Amino acid sequence: MKSYDERIKWYKEARFGMFIHWGVYAVPARGEWVRSDERLSIQDYQPYVDAFHPERFDAAEMARLAKHAGMEYAVMTAKHHDGYCMYDSALTDYSSMHDCGYDFIREFIEAFRKEGLKVGLYYSLLDWHHPDYPHYGDRHHPERDNPEYQDYRYDFSRYLEYMHGQIKELCSNYGKIDLLWTDFSYDEMRADTWHGEELVRMIRSLQPDIILNNRMEASGEGFGSLIEERPEITSGDFVTPEQIIPPNGIRNYQGDPVMWEACVTMNNHWGYCRDDHYYKPACMIIQKLVECVSKGGNLLLNISPDEEGALPEEQISILKEIGDWMSVNRESIHSCGYSGIEKPEYGRITRNGNRIYYHVFENQFGGIPLPGIRKEQIASIRMLCGNPVRISDSWITSNYPELVFADTREDPVLPDQTDTVIEVVLKEE
Ligand code: GLC
Numbered sequence: 001m002k003s004y005d006e007r008i009k010w011y012k013e014a015r016f017g018m019f020i021h022w023g024v025y026a027v028p029a030r031g032e033w034v035r036s037d038e039r040l041s042i043q044d045y046q047p048y049v050d051a052f053h054p055e056r057f058d059a060a061e062m063a064r065l066a067k068h069a070g071m072e073y074a075v076m077t078a079k080h081h082d083g084y085c086m087y088d089s090a091l092t093d094y095s096s097m098h099d100c101g102y103d104f105i106r107e108f109i110e111a112f113r114k115e116g117l118k119v120g121l122y123y124s125l126l127d128w129h130h131p132d133y134p135h136y137g138d139r140h141h142p143e144r145d146n147p148e149y150q151d152y153r154y155d156f157s158r159y160l161e162y163m164h165g166q167i168k169e170l171c172s173n174y175g176k177i178d179l180l181w182t183d184f185s186y187d188e189m190r191a192d193t194w195h196g197e198e199l200v201r202m203i204r205s206l207q208p209d210i211i212l213n214n215r216m217e218a219s220g221e222g223f224g225s226l227i228e229e230r231p232e233i234t235s236g237d238f239v240t241p242e243q244i245i246p247p248n249g250i251r252n253y254q255g256d257p258v259m260w261e262a263c264v265t266m267n268n269h270w271g272y273c274r275d276d277h278y279y280k281p282a283c284m285i286i287q288k289l290v291e292c293v294s295k296g297g298n299l300l301l302n303i304s305p306d307e308e309g310a311l312p313e314e315q316i317s318i319l320k321e322i323g324d325w326m327s328v329n330r331e332s333i334h335s336c337g338y339s340g341i342e343k344p345e346y347g348r349i350t351r352n353g354n355r356i357y358y359h360v361f362e363n364q365f366g367g368i369p370l371p372g373i374r375k376e377q378i379a380s381i382r383m384l385c386g387n388p389v390r391i392s393d394s395w396i397t398s399n400y401p402e403l404v405f406a407d408t409r410e411d412p413v414l415p416d417q418t419d420t421v422i423e424v425v426l427k428e429e
Helices: 004-014 040-049 059-068 096-100 106-116 158-174 196-206 283-296 313-332
Strands: 016-021 072-080 118-123 178-185 260-264 297-303 347-352 355-360 369-370 378-383 404-407 421-426
Touching: 004 118, 004 297, 016 059, 059 072, 059 106, 059 313, 072 106, 072 178, 072 355, 106 118, 106 347, 118 158, 118 313, 158 178, 158 196, 260 283, 283 313, 283 347, 283 355, 313 421, 369 421
Parallel strands: 016 072, 016 297, 072 118, 118 178, 260 297
Antiparallel strands: 347 355, 355 421, 369 404, 378 421
């Protein structure tokens, strides 16, 4: 069995992945929480299930977009909280396979593998369709305050059997799964409730190299035992801050860096939302990806196909724009992490061994300071976009003899206004 360091290696180097939230909720198009938000019963939701006959889901195209964007892995929703399965499950008819003959998870896995990306599956521990999941009084269930369910009897052990069984199917029927993203724990619904230990042992026996997130025992609100002195078997392999980049990265009880992945939407919804056009621009997402890497984390950026399975135009163009930047600058992202050098005012620094990447977000007068290095250490220096860089020997910077500067007098405007990357290769010591 591989050690944690061996298992986590590809994931740590990947730095950038695609999240795909897609399910029946794309039909009402008000986000994946629509049943809970609007207290929709199973019957209220059924017309959307009946209308879900997507004919435009093109996994190969999505995989190409992800690859072009410089993403190295992707995670797709096999089942979300609404309980609807996007794959072929022998344990329920509530699935795309049963209703329209498509196993979208298989399509996703095959297409992304073909592009050389790692594949992950999202699986909701919550299930608002299963009769044995707590209804009344639960914090999130669509029937949580419906008096008709007050005396409703359910047998949670039957749900556990179902949920464990489905995870077993996903870990058995699709070849190698690189990552499993279970979601999520809250209130009484925690690792013990899920029979988490048993679940993790089963998952790891079927997929020995798999990487697990921390949500079997934590939610976006807590980090779980991975950062504690004695992690539990259910702690997972990485922490999952949601819609935020941790201000100082994430460290464990000893102050050592812990692997994390920020999951973020392009607009404000995970599942397709027709009226949500509040998109973050590509330039912002690029700078935030750099921020994640400089703090030792990954970025999992979400896309949300519509009811037909097609990607909204805005999402396609954001991915393409990120890809254009990545095609020039990917080596400053992949396999990079903490630089150990304090963040400069104009941007951020990432590092891969003796290669240091200065990400310059702002034009500078005269020279760009390159902290953390001495002139004699430099083996080579260049911009990743190909422009030469001259080290300043001008009187302008001579008052700061301890700092190296890139001279910008002849190029006052950065070639890339989003992020111009200066690579410094240090001499081997
Ligand atoms: C959440 C939400 C969910 C989303 C996810 C992504 O906790 O419940 O809808 O899929 O996290 O991080």
